[in-house]
Amino acid sequence: MREALSIVFIVLILVLSVGAVISRRTNKAVGRAVSRLLTSILLPVTGNLILIVSHEKLLSTAGCYIYFIGMDFFMFAMLMFAVTYSQVRIPAKVVGPVIGVLLADVVQLALNPIFGHAFSTEKIEAYGAPYYRLVPYAGQYFHRIVDYGIFLSVLIFFFIMTIRSPRIYSERYSVIFICLLLGGLWQTFYIFSRSPLDRSMIGFAVFGVLCFYFSLYYRPMKLLDRMLANIVSKLPDSVFFFDMTGRCIWANSNAKELAGITGGEFSTANDSLKGIFGSALDLSSNGWTSHLTIGSGSNEKYYALEKFLVNDEHGNAAGSFLNVRDNTAEQLRLRQEIHNATHDRLTGLYNREYLYSRISQLIASSPDCGRYVVFVDIKNFKIVNDIFSNDFGDFTLKCIAEWLRRECSDNCIYGRLGGDTFGVLVPVDEFDPAELEDELTQFVVNDGTVEYHVLIHIGVYRITEADTDVSVMFDRAHLALSMIKDEYQTHIAYYDDKIRSQVLWDQFISAQLHDALRTRELRPFLQPIVDTSGRIVGAEALARWIHPTEGFLSPAKFIPVFEKNGMIVEVDKHMWRCACEILSRWQKEGRSLFISVNISPKDFYFIDVTAEIKSLVREFGIDPSLLRIEITETVMMNNIDDKMAILNDLRHDGFIVEMDDFGSGYSSLNMLKDMPVDVLKIDMKFLSKSSDEKKARTIIQNILKLSEDLGIASLTEGVETAEQFGMLRGMSCRLFQGYHFSKPVSVSDFEGLLS
Numbered sequence: 001m002r003e004a005l006s007i008v009f010i011v012l013i014l015v016l017s018v019g020a021v022i023s024r025r026t027n028k029a030v031g032r033a034v035s036r037l038l039t040s041i042l043l044p045v046t047g048n049l050i051l052i053v054s055h056e057k058l059l060s061t062a063g064c065y066i067y068f069i070g071m072d073f074f075m076f077a078m079l080m081f082a083v084t085y086s087q088v089r090i091p092a093k094v095v096g097p098v099i100g101v102l103l104a105d106v107v108q109l110a111l112n113p114i115f116g117h118a119f120s121t122e123k124i125e126a127y128g129a130p131y132y133r134l135v136p137y138a139g140q141y142f143h144r145i146v147d148y149g150i151f152l153s154v155l156i157f158f159f160i161m162t163i164r165s166p167r168i169y170s171e172r173y174s175v176i177f178i179c180l181l182l183g184g185l186w187q188t189f190y191i192f193s194r195s196p197l198d199r200s201m202i203g204f205a206v207f208g209v210l211c212f213y214f215s216l217y218y219r220p221m222k223l224l225d226r227m228l229a230n231i232v233s234k235l236p237d238s239v240f241f242f243d244m245t246g247r248c249i250w251a252n253s254n255a256k257e258l259a260g261i262t263g264g265e266f267s268t269a270n271d272s273l274k275g276i277f278g279s280a281l282d283l284s285s286n287g288w289t290s291h292l293t294i295g296s297g298s299n300e301k302y303y304a305l306e307k308f309l310v311n312d313e314h315g316n317a318a319g320s321f322l323n324v325r326d327n328t329a330e331q332l333r334l335r336q337e338i339h340n341a342t343h344d345r346l347t348g349l350y351n352r353e354y355l356y357s358r359i360s361q362l363i364a365s366s367p368d369c370g371r372y373v374v375f376v377d378i379k380n381f382k383i384v385n386d387i388f389s390n391d392f393g394d395f396t397l398k399c400i401a402e403w404l405r406r407e408c409s410d411n412c413i414y415g416r417l418g419g420d421t422f423g424v425l426v427p428v429d430e431f432d433p434a435e436l437e438d439e440l441t442q443f444v445v446n447d448g449t450v451e452y453h454v455l456i457h458i459g460v461y462r463i464t465e466a467d468t469d470v471s472v473m474f475d476r477a478h479l480a481l482s483m484i485k486d487e488y489q490t491h492i493a494y495y496d497d498k499i500r501s502q503v504l505w506d507q508f509i510s511a512q513l514h515d516a517l518r519t520r521e522l523r524p525f526l527q528p529i530v531d532t533s534g535r536i537v538g539a540e541a542l543a544r545w546i547h548p549t550e551g552f553l554s555p556a557k558f559i560p561v562f563e564k565n566g567m568i569v570e571v572d573k574h575m576w577r578c579a580c581e582i583l584s585r586w587q588k589e590g591r592s593l594f595i596s597v598n599i600s601p602k603d604f605y606f607i608d609v610t611a612e613i614k615s616l617v618r619e620f621g622i623d624p625s626l627l628r629i630e631i632t633e634t635v636m637m638n639n640i641d642d643k644m645a646i647l648n649d650l651r652h653d654g655f656i657v658e659m660d661d662f663g664s665g666y667s668s669l670n671m672l673k674d675m676p677v678d679v680l681k682i683d684m685k686f687l688s689k690s691s692d693e694k695k696a697r698t699i700i701q702n703i704l705k706l707s708e709d710l711g712i713a714s715l716t717e718g719v720e721t722a723e724q725f726g727m728l729r730g731m732s733c734r735l736f737q738g739y740h741f742s743k744p745v746s747v748s749d750f751e752g753l754l755s
């Protein structure tokens, strides 16, 4: 019997040692506590082993010492383990005294060989061999009180944890509690029965192994189940679980709501699902995905359904589940996004990109249908915004959108091209120009407070080659607009051969501009500017192109082309440089004449005009007042503040700024008083248009008077006759330009005029 028990103890020692090493290696706080606990149990187990195997007093007494002191260490380790395992914080003022009492016990036990106050042993017979049994004295009772005190505290602690913890966790506390209780009772039995061969350490060793398992390896499966169930319950999707027979056994709350399941009546789910999604819904098979739409109109709903097979741990089919996702919000958002990407926000019509793609699709599907591409343009839309308000401008655009909706049949495609322009594709036989002209003549918008006659122009291009790019078709329809001369009488224009040849011409001269500038085929002609006595005081530089095949080209042939495509910047920079060259030469020859150069509104858009001109003047060493700057009213039509700053900057540097063609464009007399210009250039031709000469005379007189009052000098151009010269001289005009003095002539001819 003693041999069998010693083998058991040796096995326990091995198991506890291995456990101590493994738990130490986990490097977790609880791992260290477990390792300490297992190591602490090793000591009393070893002491007990010695008692069991020894047949003599000295060895047995040594076994007793190892056992008792080991028990103290065990109590300490058990307490520390309980604290770490439960993660309950125990204040230092409790731990300190406990350690103190345990140390006191160790010391008093260690003094037993001297005082003999704690215990001795007595020899008895056990299983046919001598056995040294403990005889306790006062010190031993103190030891028992200390150890039982700690033991009971830990026991009570685990008991409280067992009843206080959630059910999922109480399992691990209760097992440890029961094991510890049994170990304690077993030990108590030995103490009171005084029977030899104490086996109770087996109980504590098992306690140690359980602690090892629960701390490091145990996973509460119920907790996992609970967690999974919780997660599924909270999923935004509806989830239905089916057993092997296809019967619904569980559904999360969303699923219950969807299928109208009340309480635990899951069996109704199959029928409800078929009721919602139709009898084609296949609940018997697995591994499918399906997208279903139910309801209609504002009640339309979109669902994504997925059915999955569930296998057990051996890979055998165990059941299945159905996931139903309500995609309605996402679908609506997607639709809205697509709508936003393809439609114009203000009018709700197709935007340019989508309009083009719809039109090219339609043309590709039926290329031989006769169709027009129509470009709709609101004239002077900027003025509508300026004079009324942006709100009224928006209202006007919406009215035009409404008009298109009303007039266009299902065979048309229409949209907003941007800004104040719209585009339409219309079958030839649905396009009635007479009726359209009629409507456009009386197109009025009225928002209740303002009534405005909107001037709409329409450019039309008949599709001849279906494979032409839609943007090119609209460009052609747009080009047709330039043919409308009398803008109030005619509203519709067609892209035709004349426009085509204009486009070809544009391309022809644009391709040659660079060479023309390099070879000076394009060069300035000078038109004299005279004072009241008829003496030449300066000149205006006007561009002329002496073309090798086309001959002498006046600006009308090329300036508008280059203004349209932006190449005017190259022309102007060339002209300014040429003017500076001439001025520089004149300066050396002692002539103090000025030259006016023209600046296109586009120049301000593409380059830093101020920097360009200042650097030229610096390069040629010219007095800035000799290079006069001619701008037109259109320059001031947008970014007025920026433009004012530029002009002021130039004037500050000594340049003289002239307002060309004053009165011909969109000028406001109000603006004039703030306009940073030195000279108003008034063109006679705008006045000679008027049949009533007396009226013209009055107007010019007043403009001259006005400029005088504002302290702005004036120059009249287009002076063709001696009478005109005489009349203007009589008013306050001081400078004159016109055919009466000379046409624009080459630089050498001009210099001839001077001498």
Ligand code: C2E
Pocket (backbone or CB within 6 Å): 527, 541, 542, 543, 554, 555, 556, 559, 568, 571, 572, 575, 598, 599, 600, 630, 660, 661, 685, 717, 718, 719, 720, 737, 738, 739, 740, 744
């Ligand atoms: P503009 O700056 O107002 O120039 C005056 C125009 O009136 C010139 O036409 C000139 O030849 C013409 N003219 C002068 N005196 C008389 C006259 O007594 N009677 C009539 N009927 N016409 C007269 P041109 O040279 O054909 O230039 C036309 C326009 O082209 C210029 O008008 C100017 O706006 C533009 N232009 C000319 N050269 C350039 C240039 O180098 N750059 C820029 N941006 N524009 C230029």
Ligand code: MG
Pocket (backbone or CB within 6 Å): 540, 598, 630, 660
């Ligand atoms: Mg000019």
Ligand code: MG
Pocket (backbone or CB within 6 Å): 660, 661, 681, 683, 717
């Ligand atoms: Mg002019």
